[in-house]
Amino acid sequence: MxxxxxxxxxxxxxxxxxxxxxxxxxxxxxxxxxESIFMTGLSDKxxxxxxxxxxxxxxxxIRRISTMEEIDRxxxxxxxxxxxxxxxxxxxxxxxxxALRERRSIAFTDEPSSVETVPSKSGHLVVCEQGEPxxxxxxxxxAYALGAGLCLIPDIGREFSDExxxxxxxxxxxxxxxxxxxxxxxxxxxxx
Amino acid sequence: xxxxxxxxxxxxGLPLRFSVPEVPSTHLFKYPDxxxxxxxxxxxxxxxxxxxxxxxxxxPETTKAHEIAAAERLLPPRGAFIRAYYxxxxxxxxxxxxxxxxxxxxMIIAFIITSGAERIFYLAEYDLQEMRRF
Numbered sequence: 001m002x003x004x005x006x007x008x009x010x011x012x013x014x015x016x017x018x019x020x021x022x023x024x025x026x027x028x029x030x031x032x033x034x035e036s037i038f039m040t041g042l043s044d045k046x047x048x049x050x051x052x053x054x055x056x057x058x059x060x061x062i063r064r065i066s067t068m069e070e071i072d073r074x075x076x077x078x079x080x081x082x083x084x085x086x087x088x089x090x091x092x093x094x095x096x097x098x099a100l101r102e103r104r105s106i107a108f109t110d111e112p113s114s115v116e117t118v119p120s121k122s123g124h125l126v127v128c129e130q131g132e133p134x135x136x137x138x139x140x141x142x143a144y145a146l147g148a149g150l151c152l153i154p155d156i157g158r159e160f161s162d163e164x165x166x167x168x169x170x171x172x173x174x175x176x177x178x179x180x181x182x183x184x185x186x187x188x189x190x191x192x
Numbered sequence: 193x194x195x196x197x198x199x200x201x202x203x204x205g206l207p208l209r210f211s212v213p214e215v216p217s218t219h220l221f222k223y224p225d226x227x228x229x230x231x232x233x234x235x236x237x238x239x240x241x242x243x244x245x246x247x248x249x250x251x252p253e254t255t256k257a258h259e260i261a262a263a264e265r266l267l268p269p270r271g272a273f274i275r276a277y278y279x280x281x282x283x284x285x286x287x288x289x290x291x292x293x294x295x296x297x298x299m300i301i302a303f304i305i306t307s308g309a310e311r312i313f314y315l316a317e318y319d320l321q322e323m324r325r326f
Contacts, residue, residue: 006227006230006231006234007227008225008227008228008231009224009225009226009227009228012224024225024228025228028227028228028231028232031231031232031235032231032234032235120194120197123194123195123196123197123198124194124197124198124199124200125193125194125197125198125199125200126199126200126202127199127200127201127202127208128202128203128222129202129203129204129222131204131222132204132222132223134226135202135222135223135226138226138227138230139202139222139226142200142230145234148200149194155204156203156204156205156206158204158205161203161204161205161206162205164206165205165206
């Protein structure tokens with residue numbers, strides 16, 4: 001088994017090659033050699049397209065999850081003897097990894113989550129930028145599989161990120177001492 | 193950071209690293225296809241899968257490249273086939289042709305500074321990042 005639970009995003013059918021999304025997922029499913037494939041949160045179009053593409057040996061492994069009751073039926077009651085972990089709707093990666101480690105389910109509330117990190121057991125640390133909740137879920141499962149800790153950092157922002165990369169890539173070609181090309185990086189952001 | 197540990201950075205674009213002291217790290221994009229990238233990585237590391245077979249080394253020899261020397265020393269005894277581009281041979285045209293036409297499992301680039309052509313290489317790399325995002 002590669003990991004306890006590998007999570008993959010659903011297909012987005014974006015141009016110019018929407019079928020490439022299906023092929024990449026099909027290939028990933030074949031590589032991971034899963035015991036079960038759970039599909040949830042997918043539109044009928046995405047579900048039908050994915051199942052039509054999957055290799056024949058994988059098709060019997062597919063289970064579509066649509067309701068909370070189906071999730072409850074999947075869970076192993078002996079695994080969740082402890083009371084559920086109460087967690088907010090933010091920083092869900094930290095909450096998920098804590099719950100996995102403590103073998104507890106999660107009860108989400110509207111209260112903000114506590115700001116904390118999960119320590120590493122193996123020496124590896126996963127640092128995940130916020131702003132993409134599914135990425136946090138994937139990162140938490142990845143960290144759990146590796147015995148790694150998890151630390152979330154604030155969303156850097158696409159615009160600032162692109163601008164900073166632009167400067168780094170341009171360092172060798174621009175005159176840094178020209179007033180219009182002088183850049184400073186401060187703790188609060190990026191000033192020109 | 194754990195002592196003698198390592199880090200996986202998952203970000204939207206910035207390839208973050210940790211230094212002073214330097215910590216081995218890798219970088220993944222949080223969007224798109226983060227899950228697929230992880231699955232492919234785990235799958236490639238399984239004991240029944242072939243290890244790294246073809247390695248491309250690119251060293252324009254503009255700086256001391258300890259990682260290139262280490263790769264040359266460590267990988268061949270482990271059965272890796274190495275294709276190397278040194279000095280003036282590590283130019284944008286030849287490296288781009290190699291990237292497009294030849295198979296490789298691992299590529300190590302010391303640094304690319306080729307007079308008059310660095311902008312072209314930079315644009316090519318930037319376009320690749322844009323493609324990854326979509």
